[in-house]
Amino acid sequence: xxxxxxxxxxxxxxxxxxxxxxxxxxxxxxxxxxxxxxxxxxxxxxxxxxxxxxxxxxxxxxxxxxxxxxxxxxxxxxxxxxxxxxxxxxxxxxxxxxxxxxxxxxxxxxxxxxxxxxxxxxxxxxxxxxxxxxxxxxxxxxxxxxxxxxxxxxxxxxxxxxxxxxxxxxxxxxxxxxxxxxxxxxxxxxxxxxxxxxxxxxxxxxxxxxxxxxxxxxxxxxxxxxxx
Amino acid sequence: xxxxxxxxxxxxxxxxxxxxxxxxxxxxxxxxxxxxxxxxxxxxxxxxxxxxxxxxxxxxxxxxxxxxxxxxxxxxxxxxxxxxxxxxxxxxxxxxxxxxxxxxxxxxxxxxxxxxxxxxxxxxxxxxxxxxxxxxxxxxxxxxxxxxxxxxxxxxxxxxxxxxxxxxxxxxxxxxxxxxxxxxxxxxxxxxxxxxxxxxxxxxxxxxxxxxxxxxxxxxxxxxxxxxxxxxxxxxxxxxxxxxxxxxxxxxxxxxxxxxxxxxxxxxxxxxxxxxxxxxxxxxxxxxxxxxxxxxxxxxxxxxxxxxxxxxxxxxxxxxxxxxxxxxxxxxxxxxxxxxxxxxxxxxxxxxxxxxxxxxxxxxxxxxxxxxxxxxxxxxxxxxxxxxxxxxxxxxxxxxxxxxxxxxxxxxxxxxxxxxxxxxxxxxxxxxxxxxxxxxxxxxxxxxxxxxxxxxxxxxxxxxxxxxxxxxxxxxxxxxxxxxxxxxxxxxxxx
Numbered sequence: 001x002x003x004x005x006x007x008x009x010x011x012x013x014x015x016x017x018x019x020x021x022x023x024x025x026x027x028x029x030x031x032x033x034x035x036x037x038x039x040x041x042x043x044x045x046x047x048x049x050x051x052x053x054x055x056x057x058x059x060x061x062x063x064x065x066x067x068x069x070x071x072x073x074x075x076x077x078x079x080x081x082x083x084x085x086x087x088x089x090x091x092x093x094x095x096x097x098x099x100x101x102x103x104x105x106x107x108x109x110x111x112x113x114x115x116x117x118x119x120x121x122x123x124x125x126x127x128x129x130x131x132x133x134x135x136x137x138x139x140x141x142x143x144x145x146x147x148x149x150x151x152x153x154x155x156x157x158x159x160x161x162x163x164x165x166x167x168x169x170x171x172x173x174x175x176x177x178x179x180x181x182x183x184x185x186x187x188x189x190x191x192x193x194x195x196x197x198x199x200x201x202x203x204x205x206x207x208x209x210x211x212x213x214x215x216x217x218x219x220x221x222x223x224x225x226x227x228x
Numbered sequence: 229x230x231x232x233x234x235x236x237x238x239x240x241x242x243x244x245x246x247x248x249x250x251x252x253x254x255x256x257x258x259x260x261x262x263x264x265x266x267x268x269x270x271x272x273x274x275x276x277x278x279x280x281x282x283x284x285x286x287x288x289x290x291x292x293x294x295x296x297x298x299x300x301x302x303x304x305x306x307x308x309x310x311x312x313x314x315x316x317x318x319x320x321x322x323x324x325x326x327x328x329x330x331x332x333x334x335x336x337x338x339x340x341x342x343x344x345x346x347x348x349x350x351x352x353x354x355x356x357x358x359x360x361x362x363x364x365x366x367x368x369x370x371x372x373x374x375x376x377x378x379x380x381x382x383x384x385x386x387x388x389x390x391x392x393x394x395x396x397x398x399x400x401x402x403x404x405x406x407x408x409x410x411x412x413x414x415x416x417x418x419x420x421x422x423x424x425x426x427x428x429x430x431x432x433x434x435x436x437x438x439x440x441x442x443x444x445x446x447x448x449x450x451x452x453x454x455x456x457x458x459x460x461x462x463x464x465x466x467x468x469x470x471x472x473x474x475x476x477x478x479x480x481x482x483x484x485x486x487x488x489x490x491x492x493x494x495x496x497x498x499x500x501x502x503x504x505x506x507x508x509x510x511x512x513x514x515x516x517x518x519x520x521x522x523x524x525x526x527x528x529x530x531x532x533x534x535x536x537x538x539x540x541x542x543x544x545x546x547x548x549x550x551x552x553x554x555x556x557x558x559x560x561x562x563x564x565x566x567x568x569x570x571x572x573x574x575x576x577x578x579x580x581x582x583x584x585x586x587x588x589x590x591x592x593x594x595x596x597x598x599x600x601x602x603x604x605x606x607x608x609x610x611x612x613x614x615x616x617x618x619x620x621x622x623x624x625x626x627x628x629x630x631x632x633x634x635x636x637x638x639x640x641x642x643x644x645x646x647x648x649x650x651x652x653x654x655x656x657x658x659x660x661x662x663x664x665x666x667x668x669x670x671x672x673x674x675x676x677x678x679x680x681x682x683x684x685x686x687x688x689x690x691x692x693x694x695x696x697x698x699x700x701x702x703x704x705x706x707x708x709x710x711x712x713x714x715x716x717x718x719x720x721x722x723x
Contacts, residue, residue, distance in 0.1 A: 125460070125501065125504045126460075127456075127457060127460035127504075128460040128461070128464060128504055128508055129460060129461060131504055131507065131508075147503075148507060149503060149504055149507035149508075150507060150511050151460075151464060151504075151507070151508050151511060157721065158511060161510075161511075162507075165510070
């Protein structure tokens with residue numbers, strides 16, 4: 001746990017007058033709380049592409065990274081399944097062009113494969129303070145609203161129960177040839193998301209969407225932290 | 229965040245719930261006075277409150293041959309508890325007088341405070357809070373007060389509440405809910421330890437009262453109606469602590485959007501979002517109910533059933549469809565009605581009328597006039613199945629109306645409810661397994677008022693023998709489901 005580094009990132013954003021962290025910053029805060037995030041490198045210059053790609057390994061995902069830009073998919077700021085350095089360089093150019101006018105950079109990350117998408121998060125309730133959310137990810141989040149909440153702090157029992165509480169909880173079991181999800185790791189994420197909310201008053205909302213199960217292991221693929 | 233007022237001297241709740249002496253401030257010398265003060269005076273008399281009552285009014289005079297003191301300070305004896313009914317703007321001064329007199333607690337029935345949403349109302353309530361913090365506990369304002377059957381304290385319009393004491397406590401922001409449940413309890417068989425209508429909750433409210441009830445030996449089951457809470461974290465900790473010791477049934481009002489508007493004006497507190505509330509209640513293992521009936525039924529089940537889980541049950545009733553609906557309702561609650569073995573069906577079958585009956589489980593007695601003696605044998609046989617944790621008997625007593633009419637008698641003279649109550653009590657004693665009684669009545673019209681009357685009498689007989697009674701089978705099953713849910717979770721958490 002590295003609360004100080006998380007607070008440093010948040011204070012930095014607040015000093016710049018921002019209301020949200022970029023994906024990269026958000027994941028650094030999460031990583032500071034031992035939450036597994038995609039292996040990723042932030043690139044500001046095209047010359048960095050080749051070295052970074054080697055470090056992360058193909059296939060890659062490249063995204064526009066800016067606290068000012070939401071809905072990356074619609075703006076063509078996400079490129080997936082990049083398999084060569086040429087593709088990576090082209091993606092860099094296209095993303096930078098798409099970001100024109102915004103303060104942003106290119107985020108290169110490992111491509112996480114897994115059919116099961118989850119969503120987790122935190123919201124601050126007026127009466128009960130930080131509450132942690134768990135649910136099915138992808139399009140199901142909005143259509144089914146199959147989610148559960150627990151007030152922070154969560155103990156392990158709370159975390160396990162909130163996962164069992166959603167209607168689609170069987171997705172965590174060994175189904176259709178997929179291994180059972182590592183509920184130990186999932187619990188830790190939920191508990192630690194709650195801790196961020198308790199430790200850092202300036203965090204208004206956290207959105208981990210999606211969290212992809214790569215085999216049994218959950219990895220946060222995209223994240224957003226909204227500040228007060 | 230504003231914390232609840234903390235006091236250095238611990239509150240002596242004994243003096244508040246079981247006062248020896250009471251002052252009522254705001255009575256009128258006219259015996260026929262219709263104000264809250266005189267209403268409370270008459271209600272306490274009617275309840276047979278055994279302590280002394282000191283009426284107070286600045287004009288003095290007499291009420292029922294009692295001297296009316298001009299101010300609390302003039303009362304020559306020690307006073308434990310005060311009932312304040314004067315106009316809102318006079319409340320702070322009166323409350324301060326009570327505090328200086330050394331009164332432990334006061335209930336303020338008057339309204340005209342923060343619930344108005346006006347600056348003046350809020351300021352008056354702040355003054356009450358300040359006086360309370362200086363050394364007197366306050367229930368209210370804008371409430372119906374405390375009902376405690378043991379001491380004879382009663383709610384505002386409650387001269388006719390039961391004096392039978394019991395194990396169920398009820399905390400309610402709403403006075404109307406408090407008086408309604410107190411009345412429901414009287415016929416339904418819920419016996420109360422303490423009922424508190426705390427209204428605006430300027431001082432004592434959900435969190436502190438829960439904390440008190442958690443360690444109150446008179447209270448075994450807590451139920452509450454809440455609209456909004458003052459301090460979410462404190463409430464969470466308090467209910468979590470309490471639920472480890474005893475069940476807490478929560479009816480949370482204002483979860484719909486329309487309800488939230490009403491709540492905002494009702495008690496000046498926020499309703500909170502539905503999904504978060506539901507999650508929090510689950511998280512602490514509260515028993516969450518949707519209305520006052522469900523709350524009452526759950527409270528009855530918790531207070532009369534032994535602590536435990538009733539996973540497998542037997543159901544004895546009449547009619548095949550009743551059996552089917554019993555199975556459907558039970559399954560949804562995770563309760564099973566296991567079919568009996570062939571041998572057991574034979575031993576039960578000996579006491580069943582033929583043809584048309586069934587001994588499988590649910591047991592269909594086929595005929596509403598099976599004698600209490602035969603029903604006793606059937607229940608004894610069914611309890612021999614080691615899987616059965618609890619039995620439900622659906623008694624169709626209303627059918628005796630036909631027989632009574634033919635004999636020219638009243639149904640209450642014909643229906644054998646006393647014998648049945650004795651028989652069932654014996655079964656519980658012999659088997660050690662609880663029996664829940666269901667008394668349905670599809671005949672509620674004007675020409676069948678005698679059935680309603682008979683069933684009221686019957687219910688009393690069952691309750692006197694410690695047997696919980698419900699009107700309908702699904703109500704009974706739902707209440708048992710709540711008991712199972714609570715103890716199941718509590719056991720799992722203790723593992």
